[in-house]
Amino acid sequence: MRTCAGLPAPEALARIAETLRLLAHPQRLHLIGLLNRVAAAPVHALGAALDAPQAVTSQHLNLMRRAGLVAAERRGKEVWYSLADRRALKVLKCVCNQGGTR
Amino acid sequence: MRTCAGLPAPEALARIAETLRLLAHPQRLHLIGLLNRVAAAPVHALGAALDAPQAVTSQHLNLMRRAGLVAAERRGKEVWYSLADRRALKVLKCVCNQGGTR
DNA sequence: TTAAAATATTGACTTATTTTAATACTATGA
DNA sequence: TCATAGTATTAAAATAAGTCAATATTTTAA
Numbered sequence: 001m002r003t004c005a006g007l008p009a010p011e012a013l014a015r016i017a018e019t020l021r022l023l024a025h026p027q028r029l030h031l032i033g034l035l036n037r038v039a040a041a042p043v044h045a046l047g048a049a050l051d052a053p054q055a056v057t058s059q060h061l062n063l064m065r066r067a068g069l070v071a072a073e074r075r076g077k078e079v080w081y082s083l084a085d086r087r088a089l090k091v092l093k094c095v096c097n098q099g100g101t102r
Numbered sequence: 103m104r105t106c107a108g109l110p111a112p113e114a115l116a117r118i119a120e121t122l123r124l125l126a127h128p129q130r131l132h133l134i135g136l137l138n139r140v141a142a143a144p145v146h147a148l149g150a151a152l153d154a155p156q157a158v159t160s161q162h163l164n165l166m167r168r169a170g171l172v173a174a175e176r177r178g179k180e181v182w183y184s185l186a187d188r189r190a191l192k193v194l195k196c197v198c199n200q201g202g203t204r
Numbered sequence: 205t206t207a208a209a210a211t212a213t214t215g216a217c218t219t220a221t222t223t224t225a226a227t228a229c230t231a232t233g234a
Numbered sequence: 235t236c237a238t239a240g241t242a243t244t245a246a247a248a249t250a251a252g253t254c255a256a257t258a259t260t261t262t263a264a
Contacts, residue, residue: 007135008198013128016197020126025222026115029122033109043241056223058242077231077240087197094192095118096110127252145211158253160212179210179261 022067023091027052028060032092035070035083042078064088124169125193129154130162134194137172137185144180166190 008016023029027050034049035041047057061081064070071084083089110118125131129152136151137143149159163183166172173186185191 007132007139010128012198013131016194017126017128017131019197020122020131020193021221024119024122024126026112026119029115029119030109037109044239053224054241055225055243058240059222062242074231074241077238079241087199090196091122091193092118094196095121095189096114097189123251146209155254156211157213157255160210161252164212176211176261179208181211 019067019069019087020091022064022069023088025060027056028064029092031057031060031064031081032069032083032088035081036089036092040073040080040082042075042080044078046081121169121171121189122193124166124171125190127162129158130166131194133159133162133166133183134171134185134190137183138191138194142175142182142184144177144182146180148183 023032030050031046034046043057043061044054046061047054050057052060061070061072065072065081065084069083069085069088070081072079072081074080125134132152133148136148145160145163146156148163149156152159154162163172163174167174167183167186171185171187171190172183174181174183176182
């Protein structure tokens with residue numbers, strides 16, 4: 001298990017920031033949490049859980065898919081999404097515990 | 103150790119997203135990493151390490167301070183900053199390992 | 205009290221992100 | 235082939251975030 005020894009190089013910091021930026025949205029975080037519970041689900045089911053318009057749900061999922069955070073697989077008319085990067089869930093888990101002073 | 107059981111409530115998701123948004127910037131991530139190494143440092147030293155203008159460094163630090171991610175303490179003419187929320191470092195650490203398929 | 209160092213704040217500007225609505229695409233079954 | 239369900243894409247408008255330069259504030263020391 002590689003832990004972040006030393007400071008990440010500038011390009012690495014940019015990539016990490018980009019990943020965090022994608023996670024830094026309530027609905028996208030919600031999607032990550034949902035996908036963790038159900039393993040995989042079609043867009044319309046996820047959109048219903050979020051109570052968000054179809055286009056919005058699709059856009060969020062596509063953003064995360066392009067970054068490799070989630071994966072998409074067509075099953076007939078539906079496209080089922082699933083988690084593809086365990087870091088997404090790890091981030092959600094470690095940031096949703098209360099902070100506290102160090 | 104409280105782990106994120108169940109999906110966070112909407113307000114919680116918003117708070118978590120806000121925290122992640124603050125971390126989702128290369129220079130702010132760099133500051134978190136630096137503060138982890140040195141424990142505390144004045145603004146001008148951090149700005150020099152980042153090679154960023156004084157105002158920019160101060161602004162980044164202030165953003166994070168208002169969110170409770172870092173703490174500030176005046177020592178004479180200087181203001182020394184330090185980490186105040188261990189989640190910041192945890193996020194940096196777990197997101198800077200390579201992603202991988204689940 | 206004046207000057208200088210260190211930090212913070214402000215406002216204008218530029219850029220990026222989010223939202224919305226409309227429309228296009230793809231697969232299925234009649 | 236046609237209609238329909240499920241997704242994706244696009245463009246425009248609204249909102250938010252980042253950058254920069256100038257200036258204000260705070261503290262110390264002369």
